[in-house]
Amino acid sequence: MKMKKNTIQKIQQSLIRWYNKNSLDLPWRKTDAPYRVWVSEVMLQQTRIETVIPYYNRFMERFPDVGKLAGSDIQQVLKLWEGLGYYARARNMHKAAQIICEKFQGRLPNTREELRLLPGIGGYISAAVASICFHIPAAVVDGNVKRVLARLFMDATPVNDTGEKNHFETYAVKLLDHEQPGDFNQAMMELGQRICKPGNPFCSDCPVQKFCMAFQADQVGNYPVRVDRKSVPLKKMNYAIVFQGEKCLLLQRPAEGLLGGLWEFPGYEQHQQAVSGKQIETMIRRITGIRISVKEKIGTAGHAYTHFKVTATVYLCFYKSGEICL
Ligand code: SF4
Missing domain, CATH: 1.10.340.30 (Hypothetical protein; domain 2)
Known part of the structure; x- marks a missing residue:
């Protein structure tokens, strides 16, 4: 032009x-x-x-x-x-x-x-x-x-x-x-x-x-003209808020990558359709080394990043036994 x-x-x-x-x-x-x-x-x-x-x-x-x-x-x-x-x-x-x-x-x-x-x-x-x-x-x-x-x-x-x-x-x-x-x-x-x-x-x-x-x-x-982007993938995450008395467990994310170095509740991506308390207890034990019990679901929140969306379901849990081992 x-x-x-x-x-x-x-x-x-x-x-x-x-x-x-x-x-x-x-x-x-x-x-x-x-x-x-x-x-x-x-x-x-x-x-x-x-x-x-x-x-x-x-x-x-x-x-x-x-x-x-x-x-x-x-x-x-x-x-x-x-x-x-x-x-x-x-x-x-x-x-x-x-x-x-x-x-x-x-x-x-x-x-x-x-x-x-x-x-x-x-x-x-x-x-x-x-x-x-x-x-x-x-x-x-x-x-x-x-x-x-x-x-x-x-x-x-x-x-x-x-x-x-x-x-x-x-x-x-x-x-x-x-x-x-x-x-x-x-x-x-x-x-x-x-x-x-x-x-x-x-x-x-x-x-x-x-x-x-x-x-x-x-x-x-x-104007402006935009090309249609493919719809972004959705990740389903489960997070456990684990209390031991008045203390609450937080894990630090790896320094590099998404939200690097920040602290978060222990959680994992859910690949199955349904989720049970037992499954959450097993996954948190796998991630942290400790045994917990799930009391109840607190709620669900959504967030969109540039390349994917997240739906996070949060559970109230209590520490039962074991040492943190990451
Ligand atoms: S530059 Fe934008 S705001 Fe200005 S006349 Fe054109 S379309 Fe309207």
Whole structure:
């Protein structure tokens, strides 16, 4: 798709003008300190702004600089992250902080290439930090930006097709304002978050409405295009809350992998249709080495991860005998 230079400039100007007038007053916008911008961008991945704000403020109080984060125990970091999800983000950030202290004298590197060498920093975060903090013309492309671009240029390339990963980046790079890359990127992201929303975009408030091909063609509802994904598998899990007096048994998950290093009630995936108290007692003995008795079912809760869903059924149990043996 060819874009006229004149049109690009007008889109840039409209967007930056709108951003300067309407941008949200967010705690991480009060600074262009690379550490703070990095933390905010990591937290904002897959997470809504309103959810991130209190987590960000608590995190900054506890770990105000890279050195404090690098010198902390990972369990303290995970504790502060509790409820934010995608815990690999916290573990990667902790590892990256240690590398920054060892190899970069406690300062985030100021090139995209070096940033990308750090754990957890990929194309999106490196572009955000590089453009906002170091004024490097690198275009950010996340789900919000792709949606805006698909509508703006009425492009039917599926936004969730991983084979087309670089497709929307080409638009974003062409559109990027090289004079103000940080503000432009933030304006694009905020436009996607607040105005060009997935369901009902607020086109009447949109600063780039007159350049938007989907709007002009009355086709906004048909963009972006998405490919149908296969339905995600469902795992049935059983968990035992095992009491011994006032104490309750928790197990720590392996450091690597899903929810690595976090603590949980002992549990297992159920492959049979039905479950009995006897079966739970046997499985918990196999996992922990102790004998328990199941008193009653407490309830069932569901949760969706990116690649699968979980239904967790929780049972109230009591310790009978034996030593923990993992
Ligand atoms: S006019 Fe509507 S669809 Fe087009 S970019 Fe603006 S908000 Fe999105």
